[in-house]
Amino acid sequence: MAMKILVTDKIVDEGIDILKGKGYEVDERFGLSPNELLECVGAYDALIVRSATQVTREVIEAATNCKIIGRAGVTCDNIDVDAASEHGILVCNVPTSNIVSAAEHTMALMLSAAREIPAADAAMHAGKFSRDRFMGHELYEKTLAIFGLGRIGGLVAERAHAFGMRVVGFDPYCSAARASQLGVTLFDSMDEVLPIADFITVHVPRTDGTYHMFAAEQFAQMKDGVVIVNTARGGVIDEKALSDFMAAGRVFACGIDMLEAEPSAETPLAEFDRAVLTPHLGANTLEAQMRAGVNIARYVANGLEGLVVPTVVNMVSKEVDEAAAAYIPACQMCGSVLTQLAREVPKALSIVASGSCAGDMQVLSAATLSGMLSREGQASVSTENADASARRHGIKMEAQQASDSRGYDSIVSMEADGLEISATVPGAHREVHVVSILGYRLDVVPGDHALIFTYADEPGQVGRMGTILGEEGINISTMAIGKRADCREVLVFLNVESEPSSEVIERVAQAIDATNSWAIRL
């Protein structure tokens, strides 16, 4: 009998087709009440949701046949992940699927609020051509404060620079290296940032610690005429306090995609023309939904078939030390990169871990091996079968702890068939930073598609790469250049937003006279 998958929030048809094409029975049932979900979920082997469905402990307890829950988006805050782990259910997401869309929506809200575009548009539609009523503000040479310099905050920083803004930020978990790479002046406290910002944008997760992180006390410290944008989560901003400061004319305008009352439109901000409100549209683009829907379908199918799911956010097979668990995605990713650098599954793997993550080398080894084999579509690697799996593939594997964590809280370094990679996961947000590849030191957060080139360090090389990729319509989302003390060559790591063809890669390689090139897919 075919396995059954329940999809309770709309994902793209292409994702549904992938599942049906693999022989699964797929039921799309949107807008279920909590009781309806509880009643039907027990019949399904997998569940796919976006942000609307609340997958509570009760739902998980009722999902007695469920093996995997797929979240077609970034955040899993609508899923009780602990309950899923306790019930042996994998939870996976698509962590970079919609971040560009969310960053672009942030810029759209910032510009709309600063120029009062919705109110001007409404006036035009009402037949009023009233230019004098609207006097906006430029972004140019203004100070933008970004709270939360993770994936989306980082993309917003890059975009703000293109508008000529000065970018400052506050994120207790952001490294100085990342801030400097993003061109953001990092401050140690909110109190230092609030009085200097002309524009404020929020990109933090909703946690107990960030609930009402912007309340009357914080608004009182802001400059008069500030513009505030929130595309993160409702509740991070106290909407009542914000509307008081809007009413007093202290806040010029705001752009809000996330309301505390979601999915209701109820908010005290609704009475202000200068409050630009959207109903959680950050991820609502064809491109983001295509990435999210197609990839979540692939990952859920992988989970049901016992294959590697690259974006699992929990570990269900064994009690895992929390610090080691945070390094599972890092090890999976490094393993996958090593196989792609070697252009085949390497035959010898050595893992060295230092710092707090080194408490469970068995988990780190299994995760690395699972990443190494993932490109081959090999069966899932767990802590229980890692040794046997390595033997089956003829891989000699060794793992050890080291005392020197090179200034990081924790770091994992791997060498496979002479190829090296090291990664760290700073702070609580679990973003994997690669800090060394093939001995070249850098700091990069790899995305879904990346290009790596090694070449002679000469002026004009970056421009040549950018020109060719631009001509081919391939956008570079981030770039890092790695150096080695012993060598005049550099290594460039380009995160790109779409997969270039081998002809394009060859064109770039020739233009910069690259000594080596790789296309990496994660």
Ligand SMILES: NC(=O)C1=CN([C@@H]2O[C@H](COP(=O)(O)OP(=O)(O)OC[C@H]3O[C@@H](n4cnc5c(N)ncnc54)[C@H](O)[C@@H]3O)[C@@H](O)[C@H]2O)C=CC1
């Ligand atoms: N509007 C929409 O449709 C979408 C909204 N989101 C939301 O955007 C937010 C950011 O997403 P990502 O950038 O992917 O997350 P991320 O995990 O990459 O970054 C979050 C950052 O916030 C920082 N942070 C945590 N607590 C903080 C605090 N108290 N003060 C300052 N910084 C703090 C973390 O260190 C981290 O760097 C999330 O809340 C997510 O739910 C994500 C996608 C779409």
Ligand SMILES: O=C(O)CCC(=O)C(=O)O
């Ligand atoms: O696409 C969605 O359902 C919501 C996007 C979002 O907020 C997220 O990915 O965290």
